[in-house]
Amino acid sequence: FKRFKITEEDWRNRKRWNEYELAVSDMVLRTSTEIAPWTLIAGNDKRYARLQVLKSFCERIEQALDRKRGKS
Incomplete structure (x- = not known):
């Protein structure tokens, strides 16, 4: 369990x-x-989650820049 850092609290929360x-x-x-x-x-x-966060962040930034430029 040490590899996954699972504690008694994790089991309780589960x-x-x-x-x-x-x-x-x-x-x-x-x-x-x-x-x-x-x-x-x-x-x-x-790893997948971190990539999805970056992808989502980039998409939101692009949308905001497009709105600012008037592209909608």
């Missing part, structure tokens, strides 16, 4: 996974706006 999912869904629904939307990225694979 039992509440459904509650966490509901809380996150509720939070995203209540706080995501047109001007500041959430971008949800799966985190099961750290």
Whole structure:
């Protein structure tokens, strides 16, 4: 388990996974706006997740620059 850094707290939290999912869904629904939307990225694979974050970030920057230039 040391390789994966799993602790007793991780096992305890895993039992509440459904509650966490509901809380996150509720939070995203209540706080995501047109001007500041959430971008949800799966985190099961750290490398893939990091690439998705960069891709999403670049897309948002391009969209903002296009709007600023009047391209819509």
